[in-house]
Amino acid sequence: MSDISIDDAKPRAQTALANSPIYELRDLAVERRDDMLLLSGRVSSFYYKQLAQEAVRSVCKGIEVVNSIRVE
Numbered sequence: 001m002s003d004i005s006i007d008d009a010k011p012r013a014q015t016a017l018a019n020s021p022i023y024e025l026r027d028l029a030v031e032r033r034d035d036m037l038l039l040s041g042r043v044s045s046f047y048y049k050q051l052a053q054e055a056v057r058s059v060c061k062g063i064e065v066v067n068s069i070r071v072e
Contacts, residue, residue, distance in 0.1 A: 003062040006035055013037055013056040013065075025052045028069060036064035042072050 004012070013030040020026055025048060028041035039056060043049050053067045 004060060006032060006037075006063060009037055009060040009063045012059040013039075016055045016059045017052060020051075020055060022048060022051060024048055025055065028052055030056070033066070036066055038066045038068055040068045040070075042070045044072065046071050 010030055010032050017025050017028050017030065024043045028039055028043070031038045031040065037056065037060060039052060043052065049067065049069045049071055052069055053065060056065050
């Protein structure tokens, strides 16, 4: 059972990324796919990719997060 509903998860995830002090994370996309969230977009390092995932997981406990962010 999730701590939050999937309907609440997407806006929470988008807000977490939009409010990030790391500018690159603000332009990442969050999509709902069935009962999970898909992160996509581009960042310049694997560290930023991981930070984006953790920012979303911290506000979407119990929701599966698929990290499809590309590092370029």
